[in-house]
Amino acid sequence: MLHNLAGGRLDAPFYPTKFNDHFVGRQVELAAAGVVSDSFHLDYDTEFVAIHVKAETLYAEDYWELIVGGDKLVETVHTLDWEEGLQLMVAHPVKAGEVFHFTFHGVAPNNVTVTYHFLK
DSSP: OOOOTTTTTHHHHHHHOOOOOOEEEEEEOOOSSSEEEEEEEEESSSSEEEEEEESOOTTTEEEEEEEEEEEEEEEOOOOOOEEEEEEEEEEEEOOOOTHHHHHHHSSEEEEEEEEEEEEE
């Protein structure tokens, strides 16, 4: 059996088909307690492999969610200090134009950095 290495991961169960790293960084600012959303899309096909989330101030009640192409991949995650990135267990194929919709729910003003890790 031939094994491929992509981003430090062997093929099964990851199964990547693309092998060039690509990162997209986004800044999300919550001006007051409540909810803030950030959406974007890419103009080319990719495979989504990880997400990095870092909140400027950590509050236990805060959480975030992520919808990709209409599918909710992350629901009510309270971890706000994933500096190394949340590595997904599979390479999620993303077609050009599919929307990434990040939502942050916070109890106080906050600044959140989100970095998406792709293969292209």
